[in-house]
Amino acid sequence: MSSRPYVTLSVATSIDGYIDDAGPERLLLSNAEDFERVDRVRAESDAILIGAETLRKDNPRLLVNSAERRAARLAAGDPEFPVRVIVSAGGDLSPELRFWHVGGSRLVYTTAAGRRRIGDRLDNFAEVVELGEVIDFGALLDDLGARGIARLMVEGGGRIHTAFLAADLADELIVAVAPVLVGDDAAPRFLHPADFPGGSRRRMALAEVSSLGDVAVLRYRARHRRELDDGSAAERENTR
16 A cells, blocks of 8 residues: 655644634734745645635635746646645535636545535546545545655644544644734634544654744654654655
8 A cells, every 4th residue: 555645734823722813804824934934835745635614714726826836846747736635524615716726636535425415516626535424534645645645735724633633644733823812712723622642641742943024933743753754754855
């Protein structure tokens, strides 16, 4: 069986752990320097994953914005854009969203019920993969690995991040902390309550702390390092 991809979770939060406020407009937590960092991580990834809730709310393109980075991907023999992946248990996906009309390859992972709801609406826009009665994220990673995806960037939202961490499927976590406080119970948080492996006594390894303008960026590595050790990860970074 092909190896599962190396999974990087990427998120921007407020100091008190929110990824947005409760208003109708998206709260921009990152600054220009951090957006540039995110674009670099996207360019280094083979695929980018978000959940259907994030797709419906933000209507993102999930593209590599830098022309230089896109050119470098093409020069290295990679597609101009990473594969873009949507996870939707219920199949509530509108083909009108701009996500479907820009960029390169797209995958949708869903359940049997979600597949029935999607029907043929996305036939011209994405390959739809049915995972069974529930979303099995391990099976999702197995399928991505079989497709040659070696590095997966997960951009949210909270339920998706929670699912990867609760299933112990994340290799790396990058948290950009913005100097704002939200303090609204109606606003979405980075993580939902879950039975995380090891609970509060398990500590991730802090790999890097940096500042980008007024944003602090924390990079953690999971201690199990399923597929890549530090040496092979560094080697891959140097050869991209």
